Amino acid sequence: MKNAFFGLLALLITFTLTNCKKTEEEVKGLGDVVIEMDNHAGDEILEFGKSYVTAGGDTVKFTTFNYFVSNFILTKDDGTQYLVPKDSCYFLCQHDDVDSREIVLHNIPAGDYKSVQFIIGVDSLKSVSPVGDRKGVLDPTGAAAGMYWSWNSGYIFVKVEGTSPQAPVDAGTGERTLEYHTGLFGGKDSPTLNNLKTVKITSTSESARVRDGHTGDEAPVFHLYVDILEMFTTPNSFRVADVPTSHAGPFSQKVAENYADMFTLDHVHNHQ
Amino acid sequence: MQPDFYKVTGISKGLILGVLSVLLLFSCKKDEPSYEVFLPSNFPAPAYDLSQNPVTTAGFELGRKLFYDPIMSRDSTIACADCHISFSAFSHPQHATSHGIDGLFGRRNALPVQNLIWQTSYFWDGGVGQLDLIPLNAITNPVEMDESPAHVVAKLNRHRQYPALFREAFPGGDSVTGPHMLQALAQFMSMLVSANSRYDHYVRHEAGGDMSQQELAGLQVFQQKCATCHATDLFTDQTYRNNGILDNFTLDRGRNEVSSLPEDIGKFRVPSLRNVALTGSYMHNGKFKTLEAVLDHYASGVKDSPTLDPLLKQNGQLGIPLTAEEKQSILAFLQTLTDQDFVNDERFQK
Incomplete structure (x- = not known):
């Protein structure tokens, strides 16, 4: 009787173990995850030159919408996190460059991921790094030239430009321009404002199923909506007549608080 | 008599040594330029990697x-x-x-x-x-x-x-x-x-580091009254301070333009004083042409404003009390921070 019991137990354990192994095997390996930044103005897909109305009632047209996103962290359904390595976690999304808005994270350990986290902007460490460590989109003499303040050396995290009939006439250009350039990472050895914002997007339904070798069209997609009009509202709604421009001044803090919630999840798309 | 005699010989020795080392440097330079970064022993470790x-x-x-x-x-x-x-x-x-x-x-x-x-x-x-x-x-x-x-x-x-x-x-x-x-x-x-001024040679106990009584007195006053901000042998604590140069900073808000923090209005870098005798005009706006004017400012010209550095307003008194003699000795000391080797180094010239 005793022997039979242990025999059965051994069999059960072996069975369970084999079973577990099988599940583990299924999610081994590396695949890609795509984060698609789908720029919107309210409910509409963003188009440059088209008129939109802000929450405050201002009519606005846009000519520039660029933003840095960096330091991606993916969280599996079981809560374990994967930090995308530092050397491949900086992206510059430009509205007029569709490819730049399809972020591909490579070599992600296979698994089911329910959330993606990132920073809007470029972290402080990278912001004070030597020029040799600023490759690709971070090169202040190249790709990042228009997203970099040389006099207050740091990156512009979010750059929005456009026009509005409610904005005052710019003395320099003679046009009713809007210009919101937001940066400031907190300073190197003396503090400055810190406008870095962390975004965490969690799917309450489908998770992104990363599988070994699934890259390109086979990779799962976090499809995000990025609403440019959020920059004008919640929690600090403002009128463009009052604030037609904002750069490295104190108001930048309010602009950053506003755009911190411009990223929302539309859906997760799995191709298999 | 003897001490004076020694002093003279010391200076001559220093001179000969100095001339010799300059000669040596020049001869080295011709054959093989040295491009090793000079890391003086009286400086901390460099911040730049x-x-x-x-x-x-x-x-x-x-x-x-x-x-x-x-x-x-x-x-x-x-x-x-x-x-x-x-x-x-x-x-x-x-x-x-x-x-x-x-x-x-x-x-x-x-x-x-x-x-x-x-x-x-x-x-x-x-x-x-x-x-x-x-x-x-x-x-x-x-x-x-x-x-x-x-x-x-x-x-x-x-x-x-x-x-x-x-x-x-x-x-x-x-x-x-x-x-x-x-x-x-x-x-x-x-x-x-x-880092080859007479002061450097003095602190590193090298030849060419002779300081006069007045210069040494100046060093002492400097250490008492100036060295909190102009600290270490870099002669700056690398902070930003309002030194009372103006009482209104609407034209140039200084550090505040970078930080956006209200407490930084009117604050500017504490500059190093190395080669200060050669680098006039002085202050962020170049307000003073001479070092005498700079010392007069600290003694009696400091203007009050909300962000004025507390060190310049102790016990309700604006500025740093300095006697005429102290000013003269500080001026003498500041001259010892001039580094002729550096400003005449042909490697750095066109």
Whole structure:
């Protein structure tokens, strides 16, 4: 009787173990995850030159919408996190460059991921790094030239430009321009404002199923909506007549608080 | 009698030694230029990581060529060296503020370019936190060079000499790039170390370090009354302070323009005092032409405002009490911070 019991137990354990192994095997390996930044103005897909109305009632047209996103962290359904390595976690999304808005994270350990986290902007460490460590989109003499303040050396995290009939006439250009350039990472050895914002997007339904070798069209997609009009509202709604421009001044803090919630999840798309 | 006799001999010995070492330096230079960064024993460890951009002969010489070349500016009229002149420790002597492109004037006094690898941030407001990125500020400033880095790179790529010089300095690259341009300039700037003043020889107990009674008295007053801010042998604590130069900062808010923090209005970098006798005008706006005027300011000219440094308003009294004798001795001491080796170093000249 005793022997039979242990025999059965051994069999059960072996069975369970084999079973577990099988599940583990299924999610081994590396695949890609795509984060698609789908720029919107309210409910509409963003188009440059088209008129939109802000929450405050201002009519606005846009000519520039660029933003840095960096330091991606993916969280599996079981809560374990994967930090995308530092050397491949900086992206510059430009509205007029569709490819730049399809972020591909490579070599992600296979698994089911329910959330993606990132920073809007470029972290402080990278912001004070030597020029040799600023490759690709971070090169202040190249790709990042228009997203970099040389006099207050740091990156512009979010750059929005456009026009509005409610904005005052710019003395320099003679046009009713809007210009919101937001940066400031907190300073190197003396503090400055810190406008870095962390975004965490969690799917309450489908998770992104990363599988070994699934890259390109086979990779799962976090499809995000990025609403440019959020920059004008919640929690600090403002009128463009009052604030037609904002750069490295104190108001930048309010602009950053506003755009911190411009990223929302539309859906997760799995191709298999 | 004997002590005097010894003193004279000491000085003569020092002189002979000094002349000999200068001769030796010159002879070495002819055969084999030394491009090792001088790390003086009375300085702390450098803040800049030299290992990530090591100074090479080709890199340094390319950086020097760029530093003296007006190609860096929009209309090829302004070079770095126009406002940072070697004989004045790479500052702009007798200019309160400097004239840049199209004859336009900036708001601030050009700072000397020296000992930058020990500095943690740059410019009067500390707006730049990396030595490599310093030139971008001058290149893009509309009243300095008014140029885009990408356009400078394009011009360098079209130049007869630069592409080959860049290939030599940065093997593996096939054309001029912006980061390499900045790294070459950084190599040149890394080498600009000033630490061979008479004061340095004195503190390092080297030949040529004789100080007079008045200079030593000046050093003592300096340590009591100035060295909290002008600290260490770098002669700066690398902070930003309102030194009472003005009581209204609407024209130039200083550090506040970078930080956006209200407590930083009117605060500017505590500058180093190395080669200070050569670097007038003084203060962020170049308000004072002479060091006498600077000391008079601290003694009796400090203006009060909400962000005035508390050290300049102790016990309700504005400024730093200084007697006429103390001022004279401080002035004598400040002269000992002049480094003739540095300002006459041919390696750093055009």
